[in-house]
Amino acid sequence: MTTADSAPIVPIGVNHIVLNVRNIEESHQFWTEVVGLRLVGEFRQRPGRKMWFYSGMGPHGLHHHDLALVENTNLPVPPAGWQMWDSPMAINHIAIAYPSREAWLRQLAYLQRKGVKFDRRIDHGMTHSLYLHDPNGYGVELVYELPRDVWEGDIDAALNFAEVRPHEGAELLVDRTDVPVFGTQSRPSN
DSSP states (O other), X not given: OOGGGGSXXXXXXXXXXXXXXXXXXXXXXXXXXXXXXXXXXXXXXXXXXXXXXXXXXXXXXXXXXXXXXXXXXXXXXXXXXXXXXXXXXXXXXXXXXXXXHHHHHXXXXXXXXXXXXXXXXXXXXXXXXXXXXXXXXXXXXXXXXXXXHHHTTOHHHHHHOEEEEOOSSGGGGOOOOOOOOOOSOOSOOO
């Protein structure tokens, strides 16, 4: 065995996620009208089974799918709200990225006008984030990523930075641009 065979290959990222949902039409409405994903296909190989596929718009256009929903009417009733800690849900939350600060702020304003309930807003060291939850209790984090030079010098410190921001009213749309820059690497070298 060579040295290259002794460690896993590092992937480029998460390709897509599949969620079980109680009511696919209700979830479709959330993921398209609230989050903004596009329906790109429906699974047709098993009549009577519902599985729908959704994509965002990346730098190269639509992806085959970023999210799929599988209807399972036997799921338990979800919790009334979402919380980061002590949630009974197996998936804590899913982060959905918007292409820029301006697009993210437009999305927040759009959702606020629609009367969507927000769970919390936090400026992290690598993203600015708004949290809400879907009809099944899954947390959804809407983010825009800060420039790489803000967080790459110390990813651990950026991950541990959190400034709670207002998540309702006019203050929701105030987004600071004077963000901290994280310097030297704090994690031990391997």
